Amino acid sequence: MKKIILTGDRPTGRLHLGHYVGSLKTRVDLQNSGEFDKIYIMIADAQALTDNFDNPSKVRDNVIEVALDYLAVGIDPLKTTIFIQSEVSELTELTFYYMNLVTLSRLQRNPTVKNEIGLRGFNKSIPVGFMNYPISQAADITAFDATCVPVGVDQLPMIEQTREIVHSFNNIYGNTLVMPEAKIPDSELEQRLPGTDGKAKMSKSLGNCIYLADDEATIKKKVMSMYTDPNHIRVDDPGQVEGNVVFTYLDVFAKDEDFVKFLPEYKNLDELKDRYRRGGLGDMVIKKFLNNILQELLRPIRQRRETLSQNIEYVYRVLENGTNDARKHAKGTLKRVKQSMKIDYFETDEFLKEIIDKYQEK
Numbered sequence: 451m452k453k454i455i456l457t458g459d460r461p462t463g464r465l466h467l468g469h470y471v472g473s474l475k476t477r478v479d480l481q482n483s484g485e486f487d488k489i490y491i492m493i494a495d496a497q498a499l500t501d502n503f504d505n506p507s508k509v510r511d512n513v514i515e516v517a518l519d520y521l522a523v524g525i526d527p528l529k530t531t532i533f534i535q536s537e538v539s540e541l542t543e544l545t546f547y548y549m550n551l552v553t554l555s556r557l558q559r560n561p562t563v564k565n566e567i568g569l570r571g572f573n574k575s576i577p578v579g580f581m582n583y584p585i586s587q588a589a590d591i592t593a594f595d596a597t598c599v600p601v602g603v604d605q606l607p608m609i610e611q612t613r614e615i616v617h618s619f620n621n622i623y624g625n626t627l628v629m630p631e632a633k634i635p636d637s638e639l640e641q642r643l644p645g646t647d648g649k650a651k652m653s654k655s656l657g658n659c660i661y662l663a664d665d666e667a668t669i670k671k672k673v674m675s676m677y678t679d680p681n682h683i684r685v686d687d688p689g690q691v692e693g694n695v696v697f698t699y700l701d702v703f704a705k706d707e708d709f710v711k712f713l714p715e716y717k718n719l720d721e722l723k724d725r726y727r728r729g730g731l732g733d734m735v736i737k738k739f740l741n742n743i744l745q746e747l748l749r750p751i752r753q754r755r756e757t758l759s760q761n762i763e764y765v766y767r768v769l770e771n772g773t774n775d776a777r778k779h780a781k782g783t784l785k786r787v788k789q790s791m792k793i794d795y796f797e798t799d800e801f802l803k804e805i806i807d808k809y810q811e812k
């Protein structure tokens with residue numbers, strides 16, 4: 451069986467450091483591993499509209515922002531097909547048939563959907579399109595015969611729902627759909643990078659993000675205003691490392707080489723933490739260190755982003771070509787699905803033969 455990746459993001463804003471460690475980095479690594487026969491990355495504009503239907507311009511604008519972020523982090527259009535969801539109408543058609551295989555109560559049990567209903571203020575009345583998006587996500591995944599879906603942990607319920615749909619479709623209509631598997635980052639910290647304010651998650655609505663497109667001064671300002679240990683007032687005070695968001699970020703981003711480059715007084719993070727715990731290490735030192743590391747990580751990404759934004763027609767063509775490529779694959783799957791469901795009336799002459807046999811016997 452072919453090894454195929456499908457994943458994507460809703461275009462509702464620029465991508466940030468949480469997206470980077472939680473999924474973009476994995477995607478680039480998987481892309482460059484050479485282990486996959488085909489890789490699709492989808493800009494999920496139709497899904498974004500399920501809770502932004504009243505603001506289509508926001509979605510439209512962010513299609514390009516997200517594409518810029520993808521290309522800037524190293525998603526290579528020669529190796530990865532980047533496409534726009536709404537332009538592949540086969541996905542909507544698949545969704546319609548999968549809807550028969552899922553109950554309303556099953557959708558209501560989805561913990562990510564539950565949480566989002568609260569966040570969006572849909573408690574009183576939930577738009578059907580929104581409630582339905584996990585089913586449409588199953589269409590996204592199965593349309594491309596994806597075996598591997600690299601996502602953040604919040605997406606695990608969607609993959610589980612997809613697997614249930616695949617299971618029941620294949621049971622009812624015969625083996626047609628490929629069973630996908632989720633791939634999440636190895637470490638818990640990468641799975642959910644906290645915001646710069648120490649809150650559980652980096653998220654646009656909480657305003658605690660470092661964006662991939664942020665300029666040098668903005669990144670520095672955000673790092674310098676990060677929370678540390680509120681009881682670590684004087685340099686000599688002993689400090690706490692646990693729950694100190696600067697150290698949480700260092701856990702994710704600091705490599706031993708960074709100490710050689712930016713903080714040669716210490717060999718590694720264990721030594722630095724030790725010193726902080728004992729006292730005698732100021733917050734400015736650790737923040738400057740983190741700032742240096744993040745600047746080095748984000749500088750090339752931002753520069754590529756700037757270069758690409760000066761050649762925006764190239765980005766448009768990447769999406770156009772990718773979408774044409776993706777559509778071909780989805781068409782093939784839809785054909786298989788309709789054949790399995792016996793609704794492929796005019797594809798071959800089988801149906802005609804069948805009815806002639808049946809009606810001429812009379």
Ligand code: TRP
Nearest residue numbers: 456457458459460494497587590
């Ligand atoms: N739900 C995903 C998000 O919120 C986006 C998405 C849509 C997706 N379809 C997908 C992710 C299929 C993986 C596979 O970011």
